[in-house]
Amino acid sequence: MNFFEYQNRARRNSGLLVGLFTLAVALLVGLTTLATAAAVSLSRGQAFSLADIEQVLGWQTILGIALTIAAIVALGSLYKLRQLSAGGSAVAESLGGRKLNIAPQNACERRALNVVEEMAIASGTPVPDVYLIEEDAINAFAAGYNPTDAVIGLTRGCIEKLNRDELQGVAAHEFSHILNGDMRLNIRIVGLLNGILVIGLLGFWLVRGIYPSSRGNRGRAVLAGFGATLMIAGYTGTFLGNLIKSALSRQREFLADASAVQFTRDNSGLASALKKIGGSSAGSALSNGKAAEYSHLFFASGMKPSLFTLFATHPPLVDRILRLDPDWNGLYTNSSTGSAALSSLTPTPNPAQRSGNVQSAPFQVTLEAVNNSIANPNQQQVQFGQRLLQTISAGIQQAAHDPFAARALVYLLLLHEDADEQQAQRQLLKKIAHPAVVREMQQLEPQLQPLPNTVRLALLDLCVPALRALVPQQYQIFKRNLIKLLHSDGKIEVWEWALYRVLVHALEDTPDLQRRSRKKGASQDAARFLLAAIAHSGNNQYLPAKRAYEQGLKAMALEVTPLPSKKDINLPRLDKAIAIAGQMKPLEKPTLLKAMVCTLNHNGVVKAEEIELLRAVADSLDCPIPPLLSSNPERASSR
Template identity: 35%
Template sequence: MNFFQQQDQVQRRTRWLLMLFALAVLVIVGSLGLIVWAIGGGVEAIAWTMGLTAGLIVLASLYRTWRLREGGGPLIALEMGGVRVGGHPVDPQQRQLRNVVEEMAIASGVPVPEIYVLEQDLGINAFAAGFAPNDAVIAVTRGALDSLERAELKGVVAHEFGHILNGDMRLNMRLIGILYGIEILALLGQGGLARRRRRHKGDGAETGTGVLSVTLIVVGYAGLALARWIRAGISRQREYLADAHAVQFTREPDGLAGALKKVAARYAGLNGNTEEITHMLFASDAIGQIFETHPPLLDRVRILQPQFDPEELKGLRERLNARVRKGARERAVDGMQREREGRLPGAEAVGDALGGHPALTHILGAGMLLAALPGPLAWAARSEARVIEVVMYLVLHADREVRERQLAMIGEALDGERQEAVRRLRAAEPVLREDLRLPLLELGFPALRRLDPDERTRLRTLVDRLIHADGRVAVFEYALGRLLDRQLRDVQDPAAASRPRRATLDDHQENAHYLLAVLAHHGHPDDPRAASAALTAGIGVLTGALPLAAEIPEALTGAAGARAWASVLDRVLEQLDALRMRDKDRLIRAMVATAGHGGQVVAAEVELLRVMAASLHVPLPLALDEFVATPPGGEGAG
């Protein structure tokens, strides 16, 4: 599946959605106008009724959408009764969930999302919420944790990552705002009718209120039925796509199929009113309804396992119910025991083993990296109290003199206690493997997102000072600073990542060439001929025609370029982020062709690829096999 095509499709679907929403509003407004005309209202009364109705719907939709933008994915999770999973959960099921989500995130190249558990919901379900990957959350029910094996849980989480990567999550959030605007009419009618019943009056004014309330209920719910029908048509096909993405990503159709069978054998329902978010859920219990947002469960299973026999479900329900009841009893006993002993969740969660499956290239790679992270560093990265110290640790210079200057800056900007904590991390792990540095930073993103605005600003300023402590910017320093800045900026405005982009590569050829030149130069810093060949290969994929030769610009190779390349690349990336999706596709392929030229990708190229892709708001998988560039003139040439 092509990420860029999916993003373009989602943008087109969003435009169609807005048009269909406008049509639904016109139907509602026109219906009320006809009713006013039928009861003898004049032109002025009809105009006022239609205008007020349209204004109410639009304002209610805008208000709900604004609230969702302000609260992002966490708002939905909290409204549904979710409890955030901390960095070091004592519950082994929550630890397993966190491990699976972290593996998926690092393997797919998206920021590690916040994780919530719906503790009061014993049905098997999950959802992803948010406007962009940087404010995404994944919520899973307690019933799913109790009922699913690891491979099945992995299939469910991969399905939700499919919604994130395919842009469905953003579309789903907009659907919530739209449906709220239409539903508000019916809610107002119900409120008016309830007030009339409480008063028990029969005068003309009360009778008029009753007629108006009934009218609003009838018209409101008729419009809501139309809107839900539109939503159902949009959502069903997206569920099939997310299932396919999960299989493509995990290479384990049996895991996802097993989870779907357990939903069919048990139930998917959640406590409370889930109508607003039903299109966001992993599964639904309803079957055969025209407003149903999900395909039938058994149809989804048969696509994954054509030989599936529904008779398999017999007996599975009782086994699942017994398993869930056992889990609930064990949690209750464990909770009482901890209360008696005064124990709190703590460091025993560190070093939890991370599993993998030999056939799963991306997930296995991410799992191996996470498992290789030193325990104290991984624990600190997941901790809100210690994550800043991990960032400081990662920026520390190898040269002792420079490092002491940096530590003095940390003590001055923060405090002596933090300075000593960074020293201890350095003493515990003097040299961290190069391929573990960015995964460690990404592990800390959920905790970093919870910093208050002033802390985020101070952190960005301090990191910039530490990076420039030796007067130059190394590739990893640039990658760390840029990723951190991108993440923290997107926290302040998560919807910025989802705004439509219209620029084309034709308008940014010079910027694109500079980007590829940076990759080629840092991939072959001591071999100008190899760097030129790599740049030539990348430009060939970018333009569709292989040039005779492409030279690394002197602005990169000279002494001035060694000092200024980072600031120039910052400007270039900001401008290239405005590219439309199909042009980003070409650019990413050209980047991978440049980095992979010669058959060996060095650490500097991997770090640059990750930060460049993140700056373009494009997730780059841990392995690059999905971005194999084709020769000029082929499909990859655009």
């Protein structure tokens, strides 16, 4: 199953989830109606029979009960989902998490952040915010609606008791949840369960508020009885909801374990992490009161072991370990605090396995990357992420982690290669950017010079967490400056726009929402325009661009139409096209990406800069392509 099939399955699972919870609500309505009819019959001194429900209550009352229950569940769910609208950060902060990306405080925290950054570079996604949960338990979670608002949470026990390989296995497991679309489903489960729980809480409040003064007052007694009915119905609904949550969660944990092994090509790190959980006195259970609510998000069970395993959101540790290590002797590993902290902060990859960005790639290799590599990094790409962080100077890394300096780094990455146009951009920045940011650019530029152009996308992804920390006013000024920078030469270069879109897509919840369209044929028109823009980006003359454009149209089985002129390729139209293309169904997106590869193809070869352009556009479509690698890093072109 590839990335697009996973995404399609996630959509189906969301529909299944809604269907199951609708069934649970229907059972709640039936139970509440039954209990209410019985209470009314008993209050009248009459015998109760199921056949008498309509006579006892009347259809209007039955309908009123159904609408009341449905409204309570809907309002409770919407309220919770509104609380979680910020995405993964809302979950992490409710668990008491502290963000590490900007200011890690010790070696363990820096190593944890380093491991997550490597995995993000390897998978081609923006670096997620990393939160530290102050718990001795060994656990982790990924939360959010999509890769752009995802966070990874790590407990104190996780970063201090696990060595680097074990921590990498845990991080790979959580990245699989990010890439496979599990997170959105997990947050929806939290919201729907909260709606059902509200029914029981409402009944509890009714009983608690009415019962002490209910003596001698038949009406109050009936109301208290109704409250008790709601309590029973609510807790019954919660029982059913937890069953649904457990059933949907357990199998996905096995899949995430398998994906993590596929990422790292090493099952020992993940298996060892699970063995340490089993051998640790703290285990994986969190003491935070919110742990039960988010239990299905964690790497391992966030709750204390129970004999009643029906509600278990995770498979037993033994089963997970045996799938990873069939020869396991059944003994868990003791984890000693501090021992892992002394292990190296950065790995030393095997020189024989080193690889670098490709200078160019054969057409079929690039096409294969669209088919099978999206959201599916391999060990070579993980090692590339490790090595890239080792290559980047300490000054550049520090700038990428600082909200102020990250702006200077982004400006540098968007400077044009043409000397005259670059000079005009520099003069513009002196007028519109903060003087201190301009000075920061001057300090960073010598450190950026040795790095190849093909790492621009990775550097942008590293900057994302720091740029998220900008206050709204700072961000809006920064965004306006970027747009002015793109327009400085009177034309839009597609690669400049693509890098700009990567940032906007990562930093804004719903970028260009107003540009989306449901009009018939809108997605085809958007695809045509994107193919035209890409055709012009690789060809300065009209006829080669026209041939490239027509190749892309044929790959999408679209009618050949005239190629729009290069003057028509402007920022608003590009933004609108990518916003509409982002609405395409998961199984439709690979056709567009393959058509882009056909458009970029030059005599069977796709250039390195064009591969990065493809990756940037794919990122804006939520289809992260890992870096394409060669066996010789020195061949990559320099800035």
